[in-house]
Structure formats: C-alpha cells, structure tokens
Amino acid sequence: MSLQKFIEDFEEAVEDIEPNSLTAATNFKALEAWDSLAVLTVIAMVDAEYDLRLKADILKDCDTLEALYARVTG
C-alpha cells in the first residue's frame, strides 16, 4: 500500500482520467471528471481496496490526493 498505488487506484476508479495524469498534489475536486458519480466510484474503490467506509465528510475535508490517502490509511 503506497501513495503511488492509491493515485493509480484513483485514476482507475474515476472515468475519463488518463493513467499517470495525476500527482499527490492534484486537487481532485477541481478535475472536470469529478462529479457525484466519481464520488460513488471512489467510495467503492476505497471500500474494495482499503476496506474502509469512506464518509462523504472525509471527501469534503480533503482537497489533494495526498490528503485523501492520509485519511484513508490514517
């Protein structure tokens, strides 16, 4: 489990995101592809890969993928 793996998982979970296009500092909520559907697919990914029930509040609190990764693994 690593931040890099998390970024790859995120890229795969959200439709219309190119592989290797995001970084730890990416503000994922500013992405064009970030919508209510992306929220669901990321929740499903975190549940399946990280065994965590990702609350909507956590997504609201975080801006960067690094911050989200810290909350998922913290």
Added chain:
Amino acid sequence: MPSFEKCIDDEVDLFGGNEKQIARLKKTIGLDRRRVVEPGTTAADLCETAARRLMVAMDLLPTHIDTVICVTQTPDYSQPCNAAVLHGRLDLPKSCAALDVNLGCSGYVYGLWLAHMMVSAGGCERVLLLAGDTISQIVNPKDRALAPLFGDGGSATLVQRSEVEAQAWFSLQTDGKGFDRLIVPAGGQRAPSSRETQVEVVDDAGNVRSAENLFMDGAEIFNFSIVEEPKAVRDLVDYAEVELDAVDYFVFHQANRYILSNIAKRLKIDPSKVPMQTVERYGNQSSASIPSALCGELGEELCSPGTRRVLLSGFGVGLSWASVLLDLSQLSVCEIVDCATSD
C-alpha cells in the same frame, strides 16, 4: 407502467451540454430511459390498473379480497390513505381491511411480510398488495443528481392461502438515525409548506431543489447500500440454512446498475442471477421496482412450470432495508402492463 418515456440523451441541457457526463452516467450507473407519469396521473392510478389486470387474470372478484395494503410515499392525499381510496375504486367489500404502509424502496418486501403474516395467521384468505410511487413528481427537474434516476410505477400482487406448503424467511431492518439522508424535508407537520419551503436553492454541485423536493445524500446512501445489503443477504440465507448458490435469483430494489453490481460483487454471486436492467428501461421506481424487475426481467420464467428459490431485497428511505427468501411456484400472471392502454 406509465406510457410516457423520457431519455437521458434528450436532457443535454440539464447537464449543461456535458455529453461526456451523460455517457459516464449511461455506462456506469446504467441510466437511459425512464417512465414517468404525466400531470394528473398518480401512483394510485397505476396501482389500480395493475390490480384490475391481476383480478382479471386470476378470475378474482372484489368480494374475494380480505385486505388491501398500499405501499407508497406519494399518496393521492395526506388523508385518507391510498388503500381506502382504492378500496372504493375497486369496489372491495366493507368487510375488507385497508391500510397504507409509508415506506419506499424497502416497502414491497414489508408489504409481502404483512400479507404473509395475515394469511399464515389465518385471518385472511387473500391479501391484495399494491405498491407504487411517482417519485418523479417530488424530484426537482433541475436536480441532475436525482431527476435522471427516478421513474414511476405501480404494482399489484396477490398473496393467498394455498394447499402447497411454501416457506418464507423474512428479515426487516431499520437505521432511523439516517432518516435525513433521504428525505423530503418540508411539506409535512414538522416543516409545513410555506413560501420559504418552496424557494429553490442551488447546492455546491449546482443542483437545484427546494425543501419540498426529494433530497438524497448519494454518498451516504451508496455506503449504506454496499455495506448493509450484502450483510443482510448473507444473514438471511444463514438463518434459512440455505446456501447462497442454491438461490435461483436475487431481485434487489432497482436503485441503479452500479449499486446492484457492487452488491453482487461483494456477495460473489453470479451476475446472471441478479436482474439489473430495470433501471435503464424504466428508472428507479421506488416501491414498485422489485415487482417491476420480477415482471420485466423474469416474468416469462416465473409463469412457466417449476419452483424457483428467489431472494427479494429492498433498501432505501428510512433508512430501511428488508429481504425475503421464498419459493415461488408457477405464477398465473407476471407481466408489465401499460397504464394508458390497459383499460
């Protein structure tokens, strides 16, 4: 089924011209077409049409019905209940009990549970269960998170005493602390309708709704569904001492294809045993979605000889979720009826 059909492809304006987003919704969530009522048609009308078709198919006279149960969250009136209104319209006898159940997506299974208990306790020979909603009418058409999801529908199911012994196992659960995750906040006694409650507000995501429209916290409802549903199904088959593989079909509330495929994946069940095309054909029909999937996707098979072990499970507003495992022998009728052409 209402005959009027809407298609997400025709709603590019709702998505600000973002065709990519529509393509994502179609591919992942399975949104496509949905049936909605036209002004003046209600869930009671849809249920009445279904009930009349059922009564003809079953050679059922009004006097044969001992109880009518209506499951709806979109009744004709705040008083009296839909069951009383339909009791009159269907010419049911005065000896027939009539009551409503105020539940949504879990409501069909709750209705079956009540009907099953009434018949098995010996007080009723036949219970008519009418489950239907017109959620499209309480969703703001400018709320792109909800408007493309919901369709309307009404259903009629007969639960009657028979000579064939058939067991059924029910599980009914509630998490009332989540009551505000899926809610119409105003228009009842807690927050009566007023000019303020009708004011449309734009949320962070750009969706428009008033306090009298349906609100859903999509992330929390999704979390609830993928956590509680697989657990409820596993617990029920354990309780019934039935192997998961021995179930022929898992008919879930047709919320959307993404939720259903996630539930199926977590249960490690064969997706071909899980009907999930109903949403793309008709939309999420709330309390009518399970009967809609039974009729639309399994109707032909359920009306052929043989017995199928079927697990039905609904989940949603409440928060409430309910499952039943039952053996269905050959049904006399299990079909979709178009409301406009049935009379």
